[in-house]
Amino acid sequence: MDVVDLTGDGGVMKRIVKRARPDALAPSDSLAVVDVHYEGTLADTGAVFDSSREDNAVFTFELGRGSVIRAWECAIKTMQVGEIAEIICKPDYAYGAEGSPPEIPPNATLVFEVELMDCKPRKGSTVNSVVAEKAKLDELRREREAAAAIREEEKKKREDAKAAAAARLQEKLNAKKGGKGKSSKSKASQ
Numbered sequence: 063m064d065v066v067d068l069t070g071d072g073g074v075m076k077r078i079v080k081r082a083r084p085d086a087l088a089p090s091d092s093l094a095v096v097d098v099h100y101e102g103t104l105a106d107t108g109a110v111f112d113s114s115r116e117d118n119a120v121f122t123f124e125l126g127r128g129s130v131i132r133a134w135e136c137a138i139k140t141m142q143v144g145e146i147a148e149i150i151c152k153p154d155y156a157y158g159a160e161g162s163p164p165e166i167p168p169n170a171t172l173v174f175e176v177e178l179m180d181c182k183p184r185k186g187s188t189v190n191s192v193v194a195e196k197a198k199l200d201e202l203r204r205e206r207e208a209a210a211a212i213r214e215e216e217k218k219k220r221e222d223a224k225a226a227a228a229a230r231l232q233e234k235l236n237a238k239k240g241g242k243g244k245s246s247k248s249k250a251s252q
Contacts, residue, residue: 065150068140074133075150079175082142089139089181094125096138097179105150105171111163124184131156134176141178149174 068074089096097120101113114121123129125139133151141147153159153169162168 068136069155073152073155074136076137076140077148077150078145079148080144080146080177082144082178086142086144087181088142089125089178092183093181094184095122095182096125097122097181098138099177099179101175103173104166105173111165111172120179133172134174138176138178141176143178143180146175146177149176 065075065077068076087093099114099120101110101115103110125135128135131151133149133155136155137147137149137151151172151174153171156170156172157163157166157168159168162170166172
């Protein structure tokens with residue numbers, strides 16, 4: 063699959079390993095709490111430095127709170143539940159020269175394989191508000207699909223009208239040709 067530059071400067075690159083279902087939820091302002099499984103490796107050596115899979119513990123955090131590295135904030139917003147992605151992050155979007163955990167060398171490029179397991183409303187939000195937002199998004203999708211169907215129908219009607227006009231014009235041309243031929247035969251026989 064293609065690698066996408068999420069930051070425009072090569073700082074965070076994403077490659078989808080497994081796509082989510084088309085109707086899968088995605089993180090949003092009202093679904094900002096996410097559950098992920100991940101495995102982090104050093105790009106240079108491939109050595110694993112952290113993994114939620116070792117003890118099968120789902121890692122939960124809230125997007126937009128600065129509780130994870132910038133690369134995750136950027137990349138996980140682009141994912142859908144069920145998607146697995148490889149996220150390659152340069153040091154400026156990871157830990158940089160300072161603040162790295164001891165098992166990560168300073169200025170290391172990191173590779174994370176992340177699976178988005180779930181996204182939920184933040185505390186204080188209600189499930190009803192999330193359901194209402196999903197219903198609104200579904201309605202917008204249906205409206206777009208209906209508008210596209212109407213445009214397609216109008217296009218077909220225009221094409222049919224052009225074809226009918228061309229057929230009428232051809233009939234007139236054929237009638238004129240046939241009419242001239244009959245006139246000259248009539249005059250010749252007289």
